[in-house]
Amino acid sequence: MTVQSPEPLAPTAPPSPSPEPTTLAGASAIIAGRVVRQFVRNRMMLIVTVAFPLLQLFMLLAAFSVLVRDTQDVDYVRRLAPLIVLTTAFSSILTTAIALWSDIRSGVFNRLRAMPLDMRAYVFGRIGGDFVRIMGVAVLVTLVAHTVGFRFSNGPLATLGFFGIVALFGMMCSALAVAVALVAQHPGIIVRYVQMPTLVMTLMSSGYVPLEAFPGWIQPAVGVNPVSLAAEALAGLSHQGALTVPVLGTAAWTLGVTAVCTVVATRRFALLVKRG
Template sequence: MTAQATGPVAPVVLPSPSSEPTTLTRASAIIAGRVIRQFVRNRMMLIVTVAFPLLQLFMLLAAFGVLVRDTQDVDYVRRLAPLIVLTTAFSSILTTAIALWSDIRSGVFDRLRAMPLDMRAYVFGRIGGDFVRIMGVAVLVTLVAHTVGFRFSRGPLAVLGFFGIVALFGMMCSALAVAVALVAQHPGIIVRYVQMPTLVLTLMSSGYVPLEAFPHWIRPAVSVNPVSLAADALAGLSHRGALTAPVLGTAAWTLGVTAVCTAVATRRFAMLVKRG
């Protein structure tokens, strides 16, 4: 499934300059609000990041729930639900990158550049709005999964840790989306270099099936897959399982990917700001 920006681009309404320039925090909050409104009004974004993952949850539970329970004596929703929560963050890379690319090419970015505004507010607002969206969708999907048997059984601190891992994973996804949008020359490149890798990483993860179900030769790659590590961390925090290695692995992937993407995006963003 590909996501394309639909409908008119939502305007950015910033306060008129007065005796004091618009503060970075206030401008970032305004742009973050625009990002959230844009998401709520865009049916394609809602389908890709909310409806499609929930459809996956119900279809896979219906198809494999009884089989997994009978063969492995495991409630499949405990393994599947964490992966679906991550899928909502992973799928946001494509929609966010295309929305950001459209902003840059539609004139919104040039309009902001002409204002007495710290342009860092655009980046902070975009990332902040995406973070709120990712966490909101994660909470919604978790609540829906609760209706089909998903439960937290390790206490309130584990619940906070669960959503902390989602936040780390979402931070990595947001950094990837910004970097891809700033580098790509047209939306087709975004779709080509985002959709297939994210699909492969999701399918080749231990979120759908345990690591032991994969052939021996591919297990090393599956075990270090960022989706596998994050899914295992969420499964461990919600029910049972290893925690140290998955949590540290997720943190390492987040820091590494975010650092690389930040370096790329900073350089590209500086070029755009200076462009005449």
């Protein structure tokens, strides 16, 4: 009896290479998408950053629109609407800082660190997602303000400049939120050192009333307030008013605060990643 030789074995496929680490840009985009989805699904964040500013807009217009028009001969919505747009970015500091603090001290950060991922993508993605959220809310609030009389009367370039100022202000707010979250030891510190200062800076700004309405001794402080400068820049770009000083002042605040927060956040984040 003849013995058949065994059939030759099929060549073994080479082992599939391990997946390449996600690029920095790609990972940042994924994390930014996660930030935006969390915002849309979080009812409390929607109330704080969208519903409350809109409620403030309608209530203040109902209470003071006629008074300001009769005493200042100014359509109050043209002054108030830019400030309300800014408050949507300013109010995001608290919610963003707390969300980032929670991520870092939960399993989310540890899971990301175990992946073949450049951890800088987490910070870039967080800032990018917040930027998208801030600009989206700013456009929404501007459209709602349009229904009560707010208008852009200086052409399309000024309109683009309007949202450019919002973008600068939002960049500063995002950088500040990241730095605060990395430095704070618990959420109570974030609330204490973010909520009160931002509220005071908003109330003590020329967004609600003109600078001349404040007592003379406090006008210099109100004038250099970043909220005042940004609000005046938005008012000038949308309707009329000074532009050079408010725009340059807003840019200076943005660059200065962002630079300081970047140094602080970079050092704290490096220690956090190294410590594991």
